[in-house]
Amino acid sequence: xxxxxxxxxxxxxxxxxxxxxxxxxxxxxxxxxxxxxxxxxxxxxxxxxxxxxxxxxxxxxxxxxxxxxxxxxxxxxxxxxxxxxxxxxxxxxxxxxxxxxxxxxxxxxxxxxx
Amino acid sequence: xxxxxxxxxxxxxxxxxxxxxxxxxxxxxxxxxxxxxxxxxxxxxxxxxxxxxxxxxxxxxxxxxxxxxxxxxxxxxxxxxxxxxxxxxxxxxxxxxxxxxxxxxxxxxxxxxxxx
Numbered sequence: 001x002x003x004x005x006x007x008x009x010x011x012x013x014x015x016x017x018x019x020x021x022x023x024x025x026x027x028x029x030x031x032x033x034x035x036x037x038x039x040x041x042x043x044x045x046x047x048x049x050x051x052x053x054x055x056x057x058x059x060x061x062x063x064x065x066x067x068x069x070x071x072x073x074x075x076x077x078x079x080x081x082x083x084x085x086x087x088x089x090x091x092x093x094x095x096x097x098x099x100x101x102x103x104x105x106x107x108x109x110x111x112x113x114x
Numbered sequence: 115x116x117x118x119x120x121x122x123x124x125x126x127x128x129x130x131x132x133x134x135x136x137x138x139x140x141x142x143x144x145x146x147x148x149x150x151x152x153x154x155x156x157x158x159x160x161x162x163x164x165x166x167x168x169x170x171x172x173x174x175x176x177x178x179x180x181x182x183x184x185x186x187x188x189x190x191x192x193x194x195x196x197x198x199x200x201x202x203x204x205x206x207x208x209x210x211x212x213x214x215x216x217x218x219x220x221x222x223x224x225x226x227x228x229x230x
Contacts, residue, residue: 008154033218042118042204042221043157088157090219102147102208102219106156 022089
């Protein structure tokens with residue numbers, strides 16, 4: 001099946017880097033995503049990476065993809081209190097009846113301490 | 115551009131009552147999804163649709179029905195609400211047929227449903 005696993009909690013101090021990790025099981029994923037959910041809100045796309053890429057950088061965000069180990073990470077540099085939120089990893093599967101479906105992890109609650 | 119709009123935002127139901135949640139998107143997206151979010155469980159897919167007039171079951175479809183009569187709308191129905199259906203419900207839409215940023219899913223703001 002398609003399982004996406006994340007640790008549930010991460011706490012960091014303001015100014016430090018945060019690294020949120022995700023593992024997935026389906027090797028046929030085409031895109032992998034990081035979504036952010038702030039309290040009382042829906043999910044918003046932070047960044048995504050195509051499955052044939054190893055790394056993508058976007059300002060304070062760095063996404064690393066190890067396709068061999070099916071491991072995805074999101075690094076947030078200089079973490080701020082405004083980064084406190086739940087971060088979801090998701091993979092897109094394009095295969096047969098699951099064409100285009102997204103599978104989400106349970107989310108990692110990031111808490112940033114001042 | 116409104117994106118994905120869900121109505122209502124909050125609702126309290128008594129056990130056994132029925133209701134319909136409405137999701138509307140104005141991005142001409144092909145795919146639409148209904149998820150529920152429960153503490154510690156992340157997002158679980160209830161039903162989804164790959165186009166007008168088509169629907170498919172997700173991971174947790176029991177107790178729910180859906181319809182996609184128009185491309186822009188995706189309705190989620192609870193025929194006989196149960197306390198186990200107390201949750202936050204999210205609708206999402208995506209284009210999905212091509213690569214790049216078109217593949218991202220856009221989410222509504224959620225509907226908080228309590229069944230007592």
